[in-house]
Amino acid sequence: MKLGVIGGAGLLGSTSAYLAGMKGYLGEIKLVDIKENLAKCHVMDMGQAFAAFSKTKVSYAEYKDLGDCDIILISASIPERKVSDRMEYLRDNMKIVKPICEQIKANCKEAVIINATNPVDIFNYIIWKVLGWDRKKILGFNGNDTYRLKWATAEITGKEFGKIDGFCIGEHGANKINLYDQMTYDGKALVLSDADKKAIEDVTANFFAEFQALDSGRTSGWTSAVNIEELIEAVATNSGKKIECSSVLLGEYGYEDVSFGIPVSVGKEGIISYELPELTTEQKYKLNEISKTMQETLNKIDF
Ligand SMILES: NC(=O)c1ccc[n+]([C@@H]2O[C@H](COP(=O)([O-])OP(=O)(O)OC[C@H]3O[C@@H](n4cnc5c(N)ncnc54)[C@H](O)[C@@H]3O)[C@@H](O)[C@H]2O)c1
Numbered sequence: 001m002k003l004g005v006i007g008g009a010g011l012l013g014s015t016s017a018y019l020a021g022m023k024g025y026l027g028e029i030k031l032v033d034i035k036e037n038l039a040k041c042h043v044m045d046m047g048q049a050f051a052a053f054s055k056t057k058v059s060y061a062e063y064k065d066l067g068d069c070d071i072i073l074i075s076a077s078i079p080e081r082k083v084s085d086r087m088e089y090l091r092d093n094m095k096i097v098k099p100i101c102e103q104i105k106a107n108c109k110e111a112v113i114i115n116a117t118n119p120v121d122i123f124n125y126i127i128w129k130v131l132g133w134d135r136k137k138i139l140g141f142n143g144n145d146t147y148r149l150k151w152a153t154a155e156i157t158g159k160e161f162g163k164i165d166g167f168c169i170g171e172h173g174a175n176k177i178n179l180y181d182q183m184t185y186d187g188k189a190l191v192l193s194d195a196d197k198k199a200i201e202d203v204t205a206n207f208f209a210e211f212q213a214l215d216s217g218r219t220s221g222w223t224s225a226v227n228i229e230e231l232i233e234a235v236a237t238n239s240g241k242k243i244e245c246s247s248v249l250l251g252e253y254g255y256e257d258v259s260f261g262i263p264v265s266v267g268k269e270g271i272i273s274y275e276l277p278e279l280t281t282e283q284k285y286k287l288n289e290i291s292k293t294m295q296e297t298l299n300k301i302d303f
Pocket of ligand 1: 006007008009010011012013032033034035075076077078079080089093096100115116117118120141142143144172218219220221224
């Protein structure tokens with residue numbers, strides 16, 4: 001399988017390419033970026049790093065070279081700036097994402113798209129509309145919200161990260177929902193105290209603001225690479241792993257014409273099945289509100 005990375009010179013593009021390349025399950029990784037020399041530097045550097053660990057090739061590419069890619073990661077973006085909400089990137093990133101989709105449409109076969117560019121849920125829907133491809137092939141990267149839920153739970157309860165299972169759903173942003181009631185530990189129901197839930201909620205809700213307050217111009221490239229690579233691997237190996245992805249919904253669970261994060265089973269054609277667990281009344285109410293807000297935002301965008 002071949003992976004194309006658009007925004008491959010950037011933090012997410014390069015860290016995800018590095019991690020996937022080091023694991024060795026891809027035939028080739030092709031980096032596309034308007035920063036041609038930086039992308040070429042990554043290619044020279046990664047190519048050497050891979051030699052001892054993996055047979056994956058890495059190359060610099062233009063859109064015309066992406067025709068044989070099975071997976072395309074979009075992580076192209078305007079330079080990161082301090083914001084209070086990822087929606088603030090919408091207007092500027094719209095100028096990048098739409099032309100990228102037009103290039104993909106003109107040059108690529110119907111590959112699985114993984115989009116990380118923020119605001120992810122909105123762009124996931126727009127990418128689907130502009131490409132006009134099977135919606136199951138368009139995956140929005142929201143998996144780090146689920147990862148952070150597990151991480152915060154481990155930090156606060158002292159439990160082992162690897163035995164914690166569960167999902168965060170909804171918007172990749174302030175309106176996300178940690179599904180505490182459905183969490184498990186070592187396969188059995190995980191019962192969290194109200195104090196633990198509040199502490200986990202605080203940590204996960206405040207993470208973005210705390211990170212942004214550092215005003216570093218850098219995104220969460222390491223964590224995101226771990227979670228983007230998980231998604232790339234699920235597609236490349238057709239594993240069927242359940243991963244939280246922003247997914248275009250057309251009637252599933254009563255949600256129509258909108259994209260937000262839910263667990264889905266992921267394989268070589270993208271989404272195999274939608275895996276939203278049964279929700280409590282409160283969770284369902286919150287998700288309905290998120291869906292309405294997303295649709296209102298989408299209705300205001302001209303694309
Ligand atoms: N979904 C998530 O959980 C998540 C997590 C972290 C970051 N992000 C988002 O991912 C995006 C990328 O973040 P990053 O830290 O890698 O940013 P970055 O600035 O390091 O990288 C972006 C890259 O895109 C390139 N680029 C810009 N316009 C382009 C174009 N038209 N064609 C090709 N390349 C182009 C830039 O040259 C740059 O190398 C941002 O929108 C960020 O907010 C999402």
